[in-house]
Amino acid sequence: MTDEQEKVPGGAVRVGVLGARGRMGAEVCRAVDGADDLALVAAVDQGDELSAAASAEVVVDFTTPDAVMDNLRWCIERGVHAVVGTTGFTGQRLEQVRGWLADRPDVGVVIAPNFGIGAVLMMQFAARAARHFESVEIIEQHHPRKLDAPSGTATHTARLVAQARAEAGLGPAPDATRDEVSGARGADIDGVRVHAVRATGLLAHQEVLFGTLGETLTIRHDSYDRVSFMPGVLLAVRAVRQRPGLTVGLDALLD
Ligand SMILES: NC(=O)C1=CN([C@@H]2O[C@H](COP(=O)(O)OP(=O)(O)OC[C@H]3O[C@@H](n4cnc5c(N)ncnc54)[C@H](O)[C@@H]3O)[C@@H](O)[C@H]2O)C=CC1
Numbered sequence: 002m003t004d005e006q007e008k009v010p011g012g013a014v015r016v017g018v019l020g021a022r023g024r025m026g027a028e029v030c031r032a033v034d035g036a037d038d039l040a041l042v043a044a045v046d047q048g049d050e051l052s053a054a055a056s057a058e059v060v061v062d063f064t065t066p067d068a069v070m071d072n073l074r075w076c077i078e079r080g081v082h083a084v085v086g087t088t089g090f091t092g093q094r095l096e097q098v099r100g101w102l103a104d105r106p107d108v109g110v111v112i113a114p115n116f117g118i119g120a121v122l123m124m125q126f127a128a129r130a131a132r133h134f135e136s137v138e139i140i141e142q143h144h145p146r147k148l149d150a151p152s153g154t155a156t157h158t159a160r161l162v163a164q165a166r167a168e169a170g171l172g173p174a175p176d177a178t179r180d181e182v183s184g185a186r187g188a189d190i191d192g193v194r195v196h197a198v199r200a201t202g203l204l205a206h207q208e209v210l211f212g213t214l215g216e217t218l219t220i221r222h223d224s225y226d227r228v229s230f231m232p233g234v235l236l237a238v239r240a241v242r243q244r245p246g247l248t249v250g251l252d253a254l255l256d
């Protein structure tokens with residue numbers, strides 16, 4: 002047993018945080034420290050050895066899309082459960098993770114594009130509304146230090162909405178645009194237009210705008226503080242050891 006493990010109060014889940022000096026990682030370290038049933042055994046950031054997290058039962062990753070796959074592979078190979086908030090998970094990446102987990106069926110991984118409970122509900126409501134409206138566009142707004150656009154949340158929402166539209170037999174949303182300055186109509190994610198705004202003062206916000214004859218419906222969520230993500234992160238940390246395999250999104254944990 003290592004020195005770190007000896008310090009852990011009996012029964013507490015040993016948690017390691019990757020990206021610990023980042024905006025989210027630092028908030029997660031505070032949240033884990035403040036929870037009686039969890040013990041922070043490793044706070045790892047760029048330049049630190051990943052082996053510092055070897056004594057963790059659960060690792061939480063809030064790093065970068067470039068770093069997260071190597072981190073996840075390291076965790077799965079060592080039998081360490083993982084809770085991942087880092088963005089950049091394409092279908093191909095999720096398949097890769099499932100492949101690694103096939104060799105370690107005892108390991109649980111939760112990957113959630115957004116740990117905010119309100120954001121999860123916003124995505125569910127959007128998926129539910131999608132089949133009733135011929136038009137839909139997503140507008141996400143974030144702080145200007147964000148590296149990726151559009152956000153993981155907007156990308157995930159677009160995929161959910163596109164799936165619901167396809168299941169309802171809806172075709173493309175009407176749009177007569179013929180001359181376009183490149184980018185003016187946003188990114189096309191599975192046929193859904195997504196617009197990304199970056200401005201000082203913002204944190205993480207999203208609107209899903211639906212339209213049909215004579216009416217619109219706007220579903221909006223705002224995170225004003227990174228504490229908004231912590232109940233969801235801690236929920237996943239507590240649940241992941243009992244959920245072998247890959248769980249995408251918080252929905253199954255909330256139910
Ligand atoms: N799922 C969710 O609810 C949320 C997800 N995010 C996502 O989390 C990620 C991090 O966001 P922020 O904390 O704002 O970014 P940040 O840039 O403040 O933090 C990232 C940290 O990771 C560190 N890092 C980079 N490579 C590393 C490696 N190989 N090993 C360990 N640490 C490494 C960096 O040095 C930095 O300290 C982004 O992808 C962001 O979109 C952010 C907020 C909520």
Ligand SMILES: O=C(O)C1=N[C@H](C(=O)O)C[C@H](O)C1
Nearest residue numbers: 088114115147152153154205
């Ligand atoms: O970088 C952020 O800040 C956020 N990233 C996540 C995303 O890309 O969806 C979640 C939230 O929007 C905050």
